[in-house]
Amino acid sequence: MPSAEALPPAAVTGALVAGLLAGYGIAIPVGAVATYLVALTARTSLRTGLAAALGVASADGLYALVAVLGGAAIAGVVTPVAGPLRLVSAGVLVVLAVRGAWQALRSHRAATARPVTPLAPGRAYVSLLGITLVNPTTVVYFTALVVGDRAGTAVSVLEQGVFVVAAFAASASWQALLAGGGALLGRLLTGPRGRLTTALVSSAVITALAVRLVLG
Numbered sequence: 001m002p003s004a005e006a007l008p009p010a011a012v013t014g015a016l017v018a019g020l021l022a023g024y025g026i027a028i029p030v031g032a033v034a035t036y037l038v039a040l041t042a043r044t045s046l047r048t049g050l051a052a053a054l055g056v057a058s059a060d061g062l063y064a065l066v067a068v069l070g071g072a073a074i075a076g077v078v079t080p081v082a083g084p085l086r087l088v089s090a091g092v093l094v095v096l097a098v099r100g101a102w103q104a105l106r107s108h109r110a111a112t113a114r115p116v117t118p119l120a121p122g123r124a125y126v127s128l129l130g131i132t133l134v135n136p137t138t139v140v141y142f143t144a145l146v147v148g149d150r151a152g153t154a155v156s157v158l159e160q161g162v163f164v165v166a167a168f169a170a171s172a173s174w175q176a177l178l179a180g181g182g183a184l185l186g187r188l189l190t191g192p193r194g195r196l197t198t199a200l201v202s203s204a205v206i207t208a209l210a211v212r213l214v215l216g
Contacts, residue, residue, distance in 0.1 A: 019166025049179030055128035061168030104199030
């Protein structure tokens with residue numbers, strides 16, 4: 001495994017870009033959690049909204065960390081089947097992308113308002129953290145992406161750390177944008193067109209990551 005001192009800047013930059021893309025890929029679609037986040041901010045305060053946003057991002061970062069550690073642990077085992085594993089991982093990402101786009105199209109005309117209960121910042125953080133942690137798509141997404149990308153290659157601890165931090169930062173920046181926009185941004189992004197657009201953008205990002213696995 002390369003040492004941090006000998007690691008070329010390009011490798012760190014690659015891990016940074018991969019982490020940012022991964023974070024935005026899972027965070028961008030405006031689904032039930034994001035809709036709740038925007039509505040919560042609009043009805044409470046920016047402080048509460050930012051705490052809730054950090055809860056969502058913490059869950060994404062935690063799953064990215066779990067996926068990275070798991071990928072590192074099995075790297076040696078999967079080396080003999082690195083090629084096929086990349087294809088399988090890319091296939092999983094494509095399935096997630098298609099599923100997200102299909103669900104967005106199916107529910108495009110069926111958007112409904114969700115009730116919002118005012119929460120203090122601390123409870124908002126814990127609540128949104130818990131809600132996001134029980135979403136199986138997040139862990140499947142990060143696992144497929146990380147394991148597929150790392151198959152047959154040695155990855156330094158620094159690269160792993162940069163990937164996780166970048167994924168967390170990307171998710172946090174998007175969730176903070178939703179919270180900061182409050183009611184005004186909510187009308188734009190949580191309406192039928194906004195939900196459809198963000199879901200399709202996310203599917204495109206995830207598909208691009210799948211293509212990167214196959215070509216890389």
